[in-house]
Amino acid sequence: MTLRQFLSTFFLFLxxxxxLLYAFxxxxxxxxxxxxxxxxxVMALQEKYILFFGHExxxxESFEKIQLTGSGDTTYDYVRIPALFTLSFFIGLLLSLLKYTQTKGLEFYxxxxxxxxxxxxxxLISYGVAKFLEGQFAGPSFYSMEILVGDISPMGLAWRFFGYSDTYKIFMGLSEIIAGLLLLIRxxxxxxxLVSIAVCxxxxxxxxxxxVPVKLFSSHLLLFSALILIPKIKPIFEFFLLNRQSNLGEIKPHFTQKRARIIRLVLVLYFAAFIPITTVVSHFQSQKFRTFENEWEGLYTLIDFDTxxxxxxxxxxxNFMMLQLNYGxxxxxxxxxxxxxxxLVIKNQKDESNPHELKIKKSDDEHYEIQLRLGNKTVNTIGKRKEKSSYELTKRGFHWINEYPYNR
Structure with missing residues (x-):
């Protein structure tokens, strides 16, 4: 084996x-x-290795894995990349040196x-299905419409922007689902x-x-999409940019033996059909935990003074209640x-075992009698109710014809 062949094989194994290590x-x-x-x-073993890599x-010195933060950009996630790459380096080197495996680099890759x-x-299919349901990008809420724009984080601003339009969420969801389904079929x-690269x-x-703290993971989705495309980049370049006849050739691996083809068919049906279907079903089943019917929904501005x-x-x-003094x-x-x-029976995280109570009664067309009992303390007040349809963001709607821009 020449040096060039060795380096090529080593790179493929690397x-x-x-x-494999990243996606496991x-x-x-x-x-x-x-x-x-x-x-x-295996995951526990990988975690010990990453912690060792970070420490040693x-x-x-103070490096640790913080569990379930909702972020994919923690210090642990950043250390994980060079740790896995270093491990991949030694695995690739070992496989390139072994006589039995050194000719298997392209097949492995x-x-x-x-x-x-x-x-x-x-x-991407899981991401796409989530766009059709309550969860990732919530629509305009009282809380989001009452908060000052200057107090919103960049991520909060993006999430509120995407959440406003169901049409745009459906477009994003369909794009991700289509890219995912196309990738599952050889x-x-x-x-x-190609579609996945654009989406990612x-x-x-x-x-x-x-x-948004998913930078590392989304970057890997983009990288993996590019790696899938690279083996066929030459015919794509010739067809689209040089306007030449081109052929993508065979998409490998390709099975010829009957038993192998049957096994492949079973695996494809499981991963390309069964799993996407169960993903859709599980997402829809989760909606019952995300939706809560509340006939008293609204923003209540309290008009009387009480020390x-x-x-x-x-x-x-x-299923939540918020109390606030102006923008405090x-x-x-x-x-x-x-x-x-x-x-309404209410509770908070500080006192889970002791439910409190809120009573609301409509007194006339505009006012509501409100009694809030928090432990031994009871507050009686009068409030005016504002519904979502009162906000400019929700009542403006869509217009085919605009004689002037309505930009407020």
């Missing part, structure tokens, strides 16, 4: 190993029982591109990679532009139950 435990997280039987032990190699196709494809995988590039730009009441705004929306500190409460005659 990149292929990194794809996929697809085992989609297979029942595999997490408890296998994945959690990078010299980060092609398999890892298939692995990347399914990883990116199923991830014959359409190159088209899927937009996601990456949003994440970097609005400080026992350090707030003059009360927001009821879905906010207090959040969960609505546990809505009883008859406007009685």
């Amino acid at each position: 990149i292929g190993s990194y794809i 435990p996929f697809p085992l997280n989609h297979i029942p029982l595999t997490y408890d039987l296998f994945s959690k032990y 190699i990078l010299g980060l 092609n398999w890892m591109l298939v692995y990347a196709r399914y990883f990116v494809g199923l991830t 014959r359409t995988s190159i088209l899927g990679a 590039l937009n996601i990456v730009l949003v994440n970097f532009s609005f400080d 026992n009441r350090p707030w003059n705004k009360l927001i009821l929306e879905d 500190p906010k207090e959040f409460w969960n609505i546990q139950e809505i009883k008859d005659d406007g009685v």
